[in-house]
Amino acid sequence: MAISFSYWDDCVDPQDLKAMWNVPEVSAEWLKAGEDRCQKVHLSRDPDGQAYLTQTEMRSIWVITVCKVAFSSLLQGMICAIAELESDRQLLVMNSGHKSKESTVGLMQLLPKTAEWLMSELGYCSYAAEGNREFLFKPFVNVYFGAAYIKWLSNLDNKKRSEEFIVRAYKGGTKKATHKSTLRYWKCYLLVKESFPSRKSFDDCPLLINVPAPAHSNPIPSSENSRGVDTYWDSRASPEDMEAMWNHLEVRKEWNISKEKPGKVRFTRDRKKRPYLSRVEMKAVADIVLFKCLSTMKIKSTVLCAIGEVLSSRFVHGVGGRPGIMGIDYSTAYWLYLELGYRAYRLESVDDLNNPFVSMYFGAAYVAWLSEYEGWERTPDFFVQAYFVGPKNVNPQDTSTLWLKFEEALSKYEETKRRSDSCSIMLKSMVKAGMVKRTRIIGTWDFSSSDKADNDGIPTILLSDYTRGR
Numbered sequence: 001m002a003i004s005f006s007y008w009d010d011c012v013d014p015q016d017l018k019a020m021w022n023v024p025e026v027s028a029e030w031l032k033a034g035e036d037r038c039q040k041v042h043l044s045r046d047p048d049g050q051a052y053l054t055q056t057e058m059r060s061i062w063v064i065t066v067c068k069v070a071f072s073s074l075l076q077g078m079i080c081a082i083a084e085l086e087s088d089r090q091l092l093v094m095n096s097g098h099k100s101k102e103s104t105v106g107l108m109q110l111l112p113k114t115a116e117w118l119m120s121e122l123g124y125c126s127y128a129a130e131g132n133r134e135f136l137f138k139p140f141v142n143v144y145f146g147a148a149y150i151k152w153l154s155n156l157d158n159k160k161r162s163e164e165f166i167v168r169a170y171k172g173g174t175k176k177a178t179h180k181s182t183l184r185y186w187k188c189y190l191l192v193k194e195s196f197p198s199r200k201s202f203d204d205c206p207l208l209i210n211v212p213a214p215a216h217s218n219p220i221p222s223s224e225n226s227r228g229v230d231t232y233w234d235s236r237a238s239p240e241d242m243e244a245m246w247n248h249l250e251v252r253k254e255w256n257i258s259k260e261k262p263g264k265v266r267f268t269r270d271r272k273k274r275p276y277l278s279r280v281e282m283k284a285v286a287d288i289v290l291f292k293c294l295s296t297m298k299i300k301s302t303v304l305c306a307i308g309e310v311l312s313s314r315f316v317h318g319v320g321g322r323p324g325i326m327g328i329d330y331s332t333a334y335w336l337y338l339e340l341g342y343r344a345y346r347l348e349s350v351d352d353l354n355n356p357f358v359s360m361y362f363g364a365a366y367v368a369w370l371s372e373y374e375g376w377e378r379t380p381d382f383f384v385q386a387y388f389v390g391p392k393n394v395n396p397q398d399t400s401t402l403w404l405k406f407e408e409a410l411s412k413y414e415e416t417k418r419r420s421d422s423c424s425i426m427l428k429s430m431v432k433a434g435m436v437k438r439t440r441i442i443g444t445w446d447f448s449s450s451d452k453a454d455n456d457g458i459p460t461i462l463l464s465d466y467t468r469g470r
């Protein structure tokens with residue numbers, strides 16, 4: 001008889017379902033999807049109708065499960081990555097091995113006999129066997145026994161084993177932990193763990209930069225973009241951020257020329273009607289985010305802009321499956337939000353990353369993390385390449401197309417900055433000479449001083465509040 005789950009209630013115990021509701025990120029996701037605490041909770045389904053877990057749900061399951069299987073922080077990080085590789089987070093996956101007559105099942109692709117051995121020999125009995133294979137398709141049960149097996153591998157023969165040994169042994173068995181047949185799996189595991197890709201196919205693992213987001217990669221279903229969202233800045237950015245944009249003198253000048261009005265600022269569009277940011281807007285967003293949220297960060301706003309230019313061409317919705325102006329995927333942004341505490345902007349769905357400020361914020365946060373990767377202060381050469389290909393794949397001698405595009409984009413932003421700095425030097429001399437007064441504002445010098453004169457007839461020039469990264 002074919003196994004089928006329609007609801008979470010069909011495949012988890014009541015206490016585990018209650019624990020899921022008690023995870024804030026899960027309850028927010030479910031409520032936004034229209035679920036109700038008093039009703040059965042629907043499982044997500046991909047375009048082929050297969051039940052799968054969102055990344056939020058997957059993370060929550062292992063967080064709850066590790067309370068039952070005492071794990072080190074190293075081992076905890078393996079669960080989601082291995083589940084991603086083994087099953088693409090699909091619940092009902094079953095595969096037949098080349099040599100084994102028994103099929104592997106579920107999220108962690110376990111052999112039923114392995115689960116039986118863990119219960120009978122090692123005493124892992126938080127979930128009792130039901131006498132058939134079906135119980136292993138249940139997500140908590142499968143992750144529980146997968147975690148137990150990983151823990152056993154970590155101390156095989158009473159020796160503390162490396163992460164590489166554990167992962168390769170999980171794939172090929174303990175005898176294949178150092179065999180060449182499991183090396184590719186290890187490399188793919190590292191890429192998945194570092195980049196947190198959504199539903200990556202095993203064969204495409206090395207090509208993260210070119211992999212489009214799959215149909216169900218959004219952990220929270222996002223609504224159709226309305227015409228207003230596609231058309232106006234004000235539908236994407238908060239009133240506070242829009243005020244900061246209007247206070248940025250270069251932006252204000254550009255918007256005044258195009259006759260924009262507060263409350264209804266239009267995005268620029270290309271011939272295909274796709275909204276994008278001008279370089280002035282891109283630089284302003286980076287400046288505002290750094291000033292407001294990441295004031296201790298040493299990264300130049302021009303570097304952030306150049307990274308975004310390469311990955312998104314400044315399109316509001318990104319390109320090639322990478323959302324937003326910084327091309328940062330939802331799972332990485334959510335990891336920064338949930339695990340590292342970057343919460344200046346709320347992140348509830350992948351559509352949030354189509355807000356230029358949200359995308360810039362999490363892109364900058366990721367750069368900040370990469371700039372101190374593994375506790376070392378990293379050079380721009382390192383963290384820029386790491387942003388593109390992952391920190392494990394950085395090549396110091398890289399002259400790839402991505403790097404060349406970055407250098408070209410950076411030169412454009414640096415040239416704009418140099419012109420602005422030249423104006424600043426001249427006007428600072430005017431301030432010292434008493435020819436103008438100054439106030440402080442987010443932005444750069446304002447040349448339209450005729451309407452900003454004080455009572456004494458001396459015009460007020462608005463000075464840049466940015467010295468960081470120059």
